[in-house]
Amino acid sequence: MSEHVLRAVALMGATGCGKSALALPLAEAANASIVCCDSMQVYVGLDIGTAKATPAEQARVPHALLDCCTLPDAFSAARWAKQAAEVIRSENKAGRTPLIVGGTGLYLRALIEGLADIPPELPEVREQLQQRLEAEGVQALHAELSAVDARTAARLPSTDTQRIIRALSVYHSSGRSLSDWVSESPPPPRVDIPVFVLDVQxxxxxxxxxxxxxxxxxxxxxxxxxxxxxxxxxxxxxxxxxxxxxxxxxxxxxxxxxxxxxxxxxxxxxxxxxxxxTWFAHQTREAVHGDANSLAPLIGKVL
Structure with missing residues (x-):
């Protein structure tokens, strides 16, 4: 039996552009839930500074993936994608198409394209690597990466400080190479998610x-x-x-x-x-861009 295609609609955009104001009446009219795509709204207690939906707004429209992580735990794109897929699958079985709303493009890409569920890095490991970077230089770190994760080292320039430290941090935090984690990641679910991007001057x-x-x-x-x-x-x-x-x-x-x-x-x-x-302009090339007035009827038709 073929896997069920997950059906949702995504409304993305920069912080403060008015996504929620556009999404709420659209979701309410379509009897659709909202799946929040925001890397900070997942945390319990971070309400005001993340512009989290108010209790009144959540009473109007059900919101998923709010308050799903309790500090000091740290959330990830892979965790979001897995939980979002579960929500969408449940909504689809009930005959509804949820509306994904947010500004964290990496989370949406993880759902559509897949992303390895890599354990979080240990802060002390990253701090030690930063200290070694200053003392030994990036070439020494790249040489170490070649020894412990040759596949990742081969695809990274020896000057790519950020990604070299990331790969070494994953290795020293988890005991396994980044390339091993990536190779074992499950394929992404089959999805049908038209993406709309709210643009503001x-x-x-x-x-x-x-x-x-x-x-x-x-x-x-x-x-x-x-x-x-x-x-x-x-x-x-x-x-x-x-x-x-x-x-x-x-x-x-x-x-x-x-x-x-x-x-x-x-x-x-x-x-x-x-x-x-910049992300939404270059990473979501097939998305439909527009202002609230132009996007509202388009989103309403596909919800």
Whole structure:
């Protein structure tokens, strides 16, 4: 018997572009659930700074893959893809087509194309590798990678610091090479997921990001950041490195005043949004791009 083709619709876009405002009425009208595609909204307790759907919004439309990871655990693209596939399969069996909504392009790609479920790296291992990089240089690390994971070393330039450290960190954290993990990853599910990307003029988005950052501070974001700081997570944890949280943590820890943290956070969020726009322009070439008015009827037809 052939595998069931997973059917969903994806609405992606940069942070602050208005995805949720567009998605909620569309999903409500189609009696569809929303599958959140956001690498930070998965964490319990990170609500304000991630612009997580409010209880009222979740009452209007069921939301999946919110609050599915409790700190200090760290989530991954492979875990998201596996759980998203389970949600979509369940919704399809009930005769519904869910709407995937978010800005984490890597998560969506993991669902569509597949991604190896590699165990998380140990923070102390990565820190040691960073220290060795400074002391020995990247060529020495690449030589070590050639000895423990020849397949990965062969495809990486000897100057690709980030990926060399990543591969060595996986090896020393798990005891197995990155190429072994990748070769054993299961094939991705068969999917039918048309992708739509919500575009907003850059200057409009810049203004929205600044206003939203201030609004989230007014809503109590700093208290959320203080709670995060009290967990004493590693500086390498995704929650600590998250845009906005990282800048406000610097303020909470006495490394900057609030105004500086505010400006730094807005700047970092704008840069992140720009990277997201670049990703969706180049990594989702078959996606339909447009503003809210043009995308709404198109999405409504396929839900």
């Amino acid at each position: 850059r200057e409009v988005l810049r203004q929205r990001i600044a206003q939203r950052f201030r609004d989230m501070l007014d809503a109590g974001w700093l208290d959320e950041v203080r709670w995060l700081d009290e967990l004493k997570l590693s500086d390498a944890h995704p929650a600590v490195r998250a845009v906005g949280y990282r800048q406000l943590l610097a303020h909470v820890r006495g490394q900057s005043n609030l105004e500086q943290a505010l400006q730094d956070g807005i700047t970092a969020t704008r840069r992140y949004a720009k990277r997201q726009q």
